[in-house]
Amino acid sequence: MILNSKKLGMVALAAVLLTGGCGFHRKKYENPITKNTDQPDKVLFDKAINDIEKGRYEVARLTLNTMINTYDSSEYLAKAKLAIADSWMRQSGPEGLAQAEAEYKDFQLFYPTMQEAPEAQAKICEIHVRQMEKADRDPNNALRAEQECRDLLVKYPNSKFAPETEQRLRDIQEALAQSEMVAGDYYYHKGSLAAAANRLSGLVGQYPLYSQAAEALWLNGNAYARMGARFRSKAGDAYTKIVRDYPLSQYADLAKKKLHEMELPIPEADPAAVARMKFEAANHVEPSKFHKVTGFIRRNPDVSDAAKSGTPTMEPPKRDIPATVPVTADATPGFSGDVTVAPVNGSSALDTQPDARTTPPATDPAADAKAAQDSKASNSKKKKK
Numbered sequence: 001m002i003l004n005s006k007k008l009g010m011v012a013l014a015a016v017l018l019t020g021g022c023g024f025h026r027k028k029y030e031n032p033i034t035k036n037t038d039q040p041d042k043v044l045f046d047k048a049i050n051d052i053e054k055g056r057y058e059v060a061r062l063t064l065n066t067m068i069n070t071y072d073s074s075e076y077l078a079k080a081k082l083a084i085a086d087s088w089m090r091q092s093g094p095e096g097l098a099q100a101e102a103e104y105k106d107f108q109l110f111y112p113t114m115q116e117a118p119e120a121q122a123k124i125c126e127i128h129v130r131q132m133e134k135a136d137r138d139p140n141n142a143l144r145a146e147q148e149c150r151d152l153l154v155k156y157p158n159s160k161f162a163p164e165t166e167q168r169l170r171d172i173q174e175a176l177a178q179s180e181m182v183a184g185d186y187y188y189h190k191g192s193l194a195a196a197a198n199r200l201s202g203l204v205g206q207y208p209l210y211s212q213a214a215e216a217l218w219l220n221g222n223a224y225a226r227m228g229a230r231f232r233s234k235a236g237d238a239y240t241k242i243v244r245d246y247p248l249s250q251y252a253d254l255a256k257k258k259l260h261e262m263e264l265p266i267p268e269a270d271p272a273a274v275a276r277m278k279f280e281a282a283n284h285v286e287p288s289k290f291h292k293v294t295g296f297i298r299r300n301p302d303v304s305d306a307a308k309s310g311t312p313t314m315e316p317p318k319r320d321i322p323a324t325v326p327v328t329a330d331a332t333p334g335f336s337g338d339v340t341v342a343p344v345n346g347s348s349a350l351d352t353q354p355d356a357r358t359t360p361p362a363t364d365p366a367a368d369a370k371a372a373q374d375s376k377a378s379n380s381k382k383k384k385k
Contacts, residue, residue, distance in 0.1 A: 041071040045080060057087040078111045082120065089123060097127045118152060118159035125149040125165060134301045135178035142179070142301075143317070146172045150314055166312060170209060173313060174306035177203055177210035188219050197223040197234070198322040204241070206317050211280075211305035214249035217242045221258065224323075234323055236264045244270050248277040276309060283308045 044067040051060035064080045064087075074080075085103030088096045104120040111117060128145035149169040153162060184199035200220035204213050221238030224231040235258075242255035247269030259266050287304045295302060 041067050041074040041076055044070075045076050045083075048080070048083060052083065052087050052090065055090075057091045060087050078107070078114055078116065081107050081110070082116055085120070085123070089127065097131065101127050118156035118161050121148065121152040121156065122161040122165055125152060125168060129168060129172065130300075132172070132175060132300055134299070135175060135182050139176060139179045142172055142175050146176065147316070150316075153314070167308070169312040170308070170310070171303040171306045173207050174210060174303045175301040176317070177207035177216075178212075178301065180207075181210075181212060181216055184216065184219065188223055193223040193227050194322055194324045196220075197227070197231075198320065201234075201238070202320050205320070206313055206315075208245070209307040209310045209312065211307065214242050214246035214251045217246070218251040218254065221255070225258075227324075231323060232262065236262055240264070240267055243267055245273045246277070247274055248281070279309050280307060 044063055048060040048063040048067070051057070051063065061084050064084050067074065068077060068080055071077075081103070085100050085107060088100035088103055090096075091100075101124055104124050107120045108117050125145055125148040128141050128148055131141040132145060133139075133141065146169065149165050149172060152159070152165045153169070156162065180199055180203040184196050184203060187193075187196035187199060197220055200216045200223065203210065203216050204220070207213070210216065217238045221235045221242075224235035224238065239255040239258045239262075242249065242251050243259070244267045246252065252269075256266050285304065287302070291304075
């Protein structure tokens with residue numbers, strides 16, 4: 001009982017520190033306009049910024065909307081709209097974050113060329129990063145975060161937010177890859193080898209910077225090896241990729257032995273892969289004991305093992321066709337031409353032929369007489385019965 005009470009006490013203390021540490025000290029909201037003036041629109045703007053710092057978000061939004069509606073030609077309109085979005089983000093919660101995202105997207109729509117547009121996109125990415133869940137839960141917010149961070153790097157590649165967003169994208173893809181790894185590992189140990197191989201091969205192809213990519217390839221190769229001789233080449237490809245692209249992992253020597261047993265060539269290690277893995281090992285930061293102990297309390301995934309270098313994947317995730325699905329050789333391709341529209345020139349059948357709706361069809365008198373006689377005979381037979 002004493003031990004359990006101590007554990008409960010530690011858990012309670014950790015929960016207080018995690019939940020209370022963010023609420024005791026509000027982060028200062030820096031006024032983006034430092035010019036001191038007594039213009040009424042600037043006075044309203046300064047008052048709203050002060051309310052945001054004090055946590056009076058509704059009052060701040062009311063003041064900012066008053067300024068926007070009253071002084072529609074003010075030079076502070078863009079800053080005011082961005083401040084409204086920031087107030088929703090600071091308010092947090094599902095409603096606050098949803099409203100903040102909508103406001104940031106409106107800001108980009110109205111002010112796409114302003115220097116704050118990349119900041120708005122970075123905030124949208126951060127909103128979904130905050131809502132990411134652990135690998136064994138719904139990955140929807142992680143997928144949304146990946147999409148929004150990717151959009152920032154595509155739209156604003158030279159902004160000051162690009163380096164931070166690139167690392168954030170590596171963290172997001174680490175979480176997404178871990179989600180696939182959980183599913184693939186489950187199928188592998190359950191004995192569903194085809195499902196495991198499909199998940200694990202797609203994982204490494206989509207997220208090559210994943211910290212456990214070598215383990216995923218090892219399980220992938222073993223799954224194919226156990227599926228029969230037909231998938232021998234697939235297994236060999238997985239082992240070869242471990243030796244070539246992840247040469248410093250603990251599975252590199254095991255993969256070499258497998259390739260030797262299968263009488264397949266053993267490739268040389270890629271020098272770029274060696275340099276990358278050495279850099280990751282030298283720059284890895286081990287999380288603190290407190291972080292590990294309180295991990296079960298957190299909703300967000302642990303991305304401390306995420307890569308610190310390398311270009312994250314910029315293509316959206318896609319599913320590959322499983323290797324167990326046969327490919328039909330006689331499959332005929334569909335239409336691949338171009339559909340064009342052009343005006344009709346000259347006369348056509350519509351102009352030269354008579355309209356069938358106005359011209360009655362030609363009749364045969366002899367055939368009509370015979371049909372009438374047959375119908376009369378049929379009716380007389382029915383009456384006799």
